[in-house]
Amino acid sequence: DSVAYLGERMGQVPVLVIPCLTVSKLPAGNQAGTWGSILPAAWSYCLAARARGLGTAWTTLHMVYEKEIQELLGLPEEIRQSVLLPTAYYTGDTFKPAPRQSLDEVIHIDTF
Numbered sequence: 001d002s003v004a005y006l007g008e009r010m011g012q013v014p015v016l017v018i019p020c021l022t023v024s025k026l027p028a029g030n031q032a033g034t035w036g037s038i039l040p041a042a043w044s045y046c047l048a049a050r051a052r053g054l055g056t057a058w059t060t061l062h063m064v065y066e067k068e069i070q071e072l073l074g075l076p077e078e079i080r081q082s083v084l085l086p087t088a089y090y091t092g093d094t095f096k097p098a099p100r101q102s103l104d105e106v107i108h109i110d111t112f
Contacts, residue, residue: 017085055090
């Protein structure tokens with residue numbers, strides 16, 4: 001499966017991007033607004049990479065090792081990691097749509 005494949009090869013990925021936030025600047029009671037701005041920025045990075053022939057993967061697999069990564073990168077205490085974006089030229093022949101559940105299985109109107 002693709003998650004295991006990525007996990008086994010993470011050390012071979014040439015670029016690992018970790019968008020971060022300064023938590024001391026997060027507004028009290030409105031963290032969703034702040035996190036809601038970094039996530040679209042990270043997604044825009046993924047789209048820009050794709051336009052340049054690069055593949056990315058959206059993962060939070062690294063958060064299990066958040067403290068270790070913080071120390072390794074020398075991140076101050078007030079900095080929080082949001083997502084890990086491994087970036088590389090893809091090795092397949094082409095990008096393909098990911099398998100998806102049908103909308104009827106995931107969208108509910110008025111009731112679950």
